[in-house]
Amino acid sequence: MHKKIYNRIKKYNTIVIARHIGPDPDSLGAQIGLKDIIINNFPNKNVYAVGAPTAKFKYLGTLDKLPDDKHLEEALLIVIDTPDKKRIDGVNVELFKESIKIDHHPFIESVCDIEWIDDTSSSACQMIIELCMKTKLEITKYAAERLFMGLVADTNRFLFNHDNESTVKTFDLVKKLLMSSKIDVTPLYSNLYLRNINEMKLQGYISQNMIITENGVGYITLTEQIIKEHKVDAASAGNLVNNFNYIEGVLVWIMISEDNKQNLLRINIRSRGPHINTVAEEYNGGGHKYASGARVKTYDEAYEIVEKLDELCKEYKESLEGGEIDENK
Secondary structure, three states, rough: HHHHHHHHHHOOOOOEEEEEEEOOOOHHHHHHHHHHHHHHHOOOOEEOOOOOOOOOOHOOOOOOOOOOHHHHOOOOOEOOOOHOOOOOOOOOHHHEEEEEEOOOOOOOOOOOOOEEEEOOOOHHHHHHHHHHHHHOOOOOOOHHHHHHHHHHHOOOOOOOOOOOHHHHHHHHHHHHHHHOOOOOOHHHHHHHHOOOOHHHHHHHHHHHHOOOOOOOEEEEOHHHHHHOOOOOOHHHHHHHHHHOOOOOOOOOEEEEEEEEEOOOEEEEEEEEEOHHHHHHHHOOOOOOOEEEEEEEEEHHHHHHHHHHHHHHHHHHHHHHHHHHHOOOO
16 A cells, blocks of 8 residues: 555656645644655655645644646545545545545545555554655655654644554654654644643633533533633634543543634544544544544534433443443543
8 A cells, every 4th residue: 555655646746635624733744744755755746735724733834725626637636634525625536636545534435546544543644654664755854843743642642542552553653753854852842732821721711610421521611702701712722622631530521612703613522431433423523432523503413412422421331340440541
């Protein structure tokens, strides 16, 4: 598979790299990192990283405008970190001569002509590192920094790998990346984890007001008014979900954030046991077993998700021998 993808990259003069809507550091790091790698290995190629920009992650790099349609008929599309067609940001797969999907989510549907899916991989960035390590693609220092940040973000500093074999592979690839690129990781961590005082105040508000159900679901509703009072945006509010990993008695935690600009509710979900992605998939979302998201139009739908996840937690606890919960799951 690695060689097949490399040969397609080598073949096409115009390459467009896309990722999912609502970008995160992993999707952006993989997208922008791969663009820089291709350009530096094949200087004569036209490579575009496309999709809606986000100011929150501007430290990862800038995005490009999509070329007009007539240039796409002979172009290659690479879709990164996106399991289904509806979540691809800014491009129509059908317009391209050929397409490749590189994704670490559980399979939902076939989207591209060539699909490399590895749901044991920690991140899309890890898959791009692996692709380069297995082919002649040389990783630039700029790309290495973006790939490292994306991988660290998606693993939450290597906390989220739940399988020993895949964890060893992740560390092995990161070791090779650091040895070959000699990047300084200290400023990269600063980019990822530096928070302004408004976000920290909102985090305090969430801690004080989170509702915890009998079965171990912690959730909070962040209305537009609350978000405005704390002077943050809906995306920043939702991203705080990663800061509540280890609350005793909470197996699943949810941020429900109003986004009036898009006329929807953002649902960010994390888990320390129950597999939550199937519930998210029912509500215009999806993701991983332990980290998923959804987007809904009404509060009735949002609280349906809470109820279903509460039932999921109940079933999960009942399935454990003697009712003992592995808090380190």
